[in-house]
Amino acid sequence: MAVFQSIRNFFVPPTNFESEEIITPTPTTTYEIRPLTDRQLKEVLKLNLRCFKAGENYTKYTFSYLLDEPNSLSYRIVTPNGQMVAFIFVMTSREDGTGHVTTIGIAPEHRRRGLAHKILRHTEEALRKRHIGLVMLEVRVSNVAAQNLYKNLDYAIVQRLHSYYNNGEDGFLMVKSL
Numbered sequence: 001m002a003v004f005q006s007i008r009n010f011f012v013p014p015t016n017f018e019s020e021e022i023i024t025p026t027p028t029t030t031y032e033i034r035p036l037t038d039r040q041l042k043e044v045l046k047l048n049l050r051c052f053k054a055g056e057n058y059t060k061y062t063f064s065y066l067l068d069e070p071n072s073l074s075y076r077i078v079t080p081n082g083q084m085v086a087f088i089f090v091m092t093s094r095e096d097g098t099g100h101v102t103t104i105g106i107a108p109e110h111r112r113r114g115l116a117h118k119i120l121r122h123t124e125e126a127l128r129k130r131h132i133g134l135v136m137l138e139v140r141v142s143n144v145a146a147q148n149l150y151k152n153l154d155y156a157i158v159q160r161l162h163s164y165y166n167n168g169e170d171g172f173l174m175v176k177s178l
């Protein structure tokens with residue numbers, strides 16, 4: 001887990017997210033999953049700021065690190081005009097055969113359309129092909145939407161992580177065997 005701890009240590013709350021966004025769901029469209037590379041650094045950073053509150057999101061340095069790290073897998077979902085509306089990053093460890101979902105986010109105006117479900121399933125399939133047998137992740141105890149998503153995909157809570165987050169909030173450790 002040392003590598004995951006080092007990722008968390010990159011975590012510095014940004015100060016540039018001040019106003020609440022008004023969300024209007026976009027018209028139904030088609031979506032495609034593609035690899036997420038360092039060419040999308042700026043775009044993923046922008047989307048991440050729309051997905052997470054100040055203090056809960058990763059910095060540019062964290063994303064640069066993850067995009068550069070050979071043991072990291074990352075995917076995005078795009079609309080027909082190429083706009084990124086979802087992202088996911090997973091760190092893998094070949095030594096112990098595990099994957100660790102470090103972050104996942106869906107653009108607010110594209111939520112409740114199965115995109116998180118779709119990108120997670122896609123990622124799990126990619127992990128299976130790499131002989132990864134166990135996926136784990138942490139989620140805030142207050143983040144019921146994400147917990148429901150993971151439970152629907154057969155992730156189970158195995159541990160409560162006391163004061164896991166920077167603001168003192170507890171987290172749940174959830175795992176799934178692939």
Ligand SMILES: CC(C)(COP(=O)(O)OP(=O)(O)OC[C@H]1O[C@@H](n2cnc3c(N)ncnc32)[C@H](O)[C@@H]1OP(=O)(O)O)[C@@H](O)C(=O)NCCC(=O)NCCS
Nearest residue numbers: 051104105106111112113114115116117139145146148149
């Ligand atoms: C959590 C999040 C990733 C879900 O993305 P999404 O694309 O809207 O989720 P999906 O449409 O694939 O939903 C799959 C299931 O998740 C659960 N779910 C998703 N949003 C939910 C909500 N607002 N309330 C309750 N359950 C929710 C439901 O069980 C849903 O299945 P259903 O639609 O059949 O009821 C998205 O809300 C998000 O980006 N949130 C901010 C970032 C975040 O919290 N990331 C997770 C950090 S651990």
